Amino acid sequence: MTLLEVEGLEVTYPGGVAAVRGVDLRLDAGRKLGVAGESGCGKSTLALALLRLLPAGTRVGGRILLDGEDVLTMKWGRVRAVRWAGASIVFQGAMHALNPVHRVGDQIAEPVLLHRRATAAAARRRAGELLERVGLPAARASAYPHELSGGQRQRVMIAMALACDPRLIVADEPTTALDVMVQAQILRLIERSVAERDLGLIMISHDLAVLADTCDRLAVMYAGRVVEEGPARAVYEDARHPYAGALSAAFPRIGDPASRLAPHGLPGDPPDPAALPSGCAFHPRCAVALESCGTRDQALREAGAGRRAACVHVAGTAPARNPTDTGSAP
Known part of the structure; x- marks a missing residue:
């Protein structure tokens, strides 16, 4: 059963800063979707948009269907009722979120x-x-x-x-400030809560290794867009988009001497949302970019069974017609 469906979500902050650009996602009850990317890629903006927690003056387009009801067109009384009871959020940095x-x-x-x-x-x-x-x-x-x-x-x-027994939990970097032992305990706690109560979970993190271990499916964001989506373990171990591959390579794997002795970083920073480069937004940092990448953007395309990637290197396949079901089994 579809719990959450995001269709063509656009979020633009005052001043024309496009933080989220045409995101499509789908989540079933009892399933866990990870959203990954560096700081500034739109992950937290996506989380805030799901519960209409964005600041005044922000322009939001598209649809956010929670149990079939569009959050973006709800009256404020209904929004207040949905928060906590229908969907709730675990913010990054509890010391700042608690009174x-x-x-x-x-x-x-x-x-x-x-x-x-x-x-x-x-x-x-x-x-x-x-x-x-x-x-x-x-x-x-x-x-x-x-x-x-x-x-x-x-x-x-x-x-x-x-x-209030919500149907959906959005966890925005819930373990970033914790040591690895406590992080593991918190992740197991979240997983157990989802399984016991048949909740839907969106877990946001910059750490692909954590998401691959915790979630069923994984969506990787860059410059406000989803650039790759698929089964979490498959995206982590065999990324189809160069950015997802670079994020994965930045984390050494236990038992793999090659990754431990020669970890790979990703030079540069994500682009300023107010001044995005032409073409594919990742091309200035991409090691396999083609000349056409600087002038032509790429839409998400089928990149294998249950997978999508927005890269010219998978452009031989047909464009994906519908958002991949992020609730389906990997």
């Missing part, structure tokens, strides 16, 4: 009070239950954010995201 002057239990209880119209006592009980579900004692509900470790704060953010 430092309120106890974490009260912050978890707040959406329960608002959306479930529960009594204060019932909301407090729910907060304790959620803390225990994410591996924290219910007694920690009385703590302030500064009294918790980074991993504990991130668990609180996940508890808040689960508070």
Whole structure:
């Protein structure tokens, strides 16, 4: 069953800054979609657009269908009802997302009070239950954010995201500030929550290795567009777009001496969204660019079973007619 369908999403910030340019994605309930890319490629803007959290003055086009209902055309009362209860978000950096002057239990209880119209006592009980579900004692509900470790704060953010039993969770770099051991625990926690409650998950990260290990499918963004999409492990191990391949090569693989002794970086930076290069936006950094790449952009095309890539090197195949089903099994 299709939970989320994004069609032709365009996001332009004031001043004509095109942060997201024609993104198509689809996600089924119970499935996990990873969105990867460097900083500035449009990942977080995509996440904010899904729940209409973008700043005033931002122009948004296309459609975002959540359970068949277009988030972009909802009235504000309906949007407020959908947030937390229909879809919720785990922000990057829990210390900045949590209110430092309120106890974490009260912050978890707040959406329960608002959306479930529960009594204060019932909301407090729910907060304790959620803390225990994410591996924290219910007694920690009385703590302030500064009294918790980074991993504990991130668990609180996940508890808040689960508070009203949403159908979709958007996790924007949920483990970036954590050490690798705590990162692994948080990822397993998110995976377990998705499996137990049949949720849809969009996991955003710059780390392809994490996404390949966590998600069913992977979409790689560059300069506001999806440049490759397919089964997560296949994209990570055998990328069809040069940018996806460069991101993958930047992470050494355990047990692979070649990647450990000679890791590959990617020179340069993503382009300024306000001054994108002509043609394929990646061509100034691409090691296999052709002369035509500087003048002609590439649309997503079929690049194998269940895969799409926007590259001239797969241009011999027919353009993809519809967004690939990101909920289908790899």
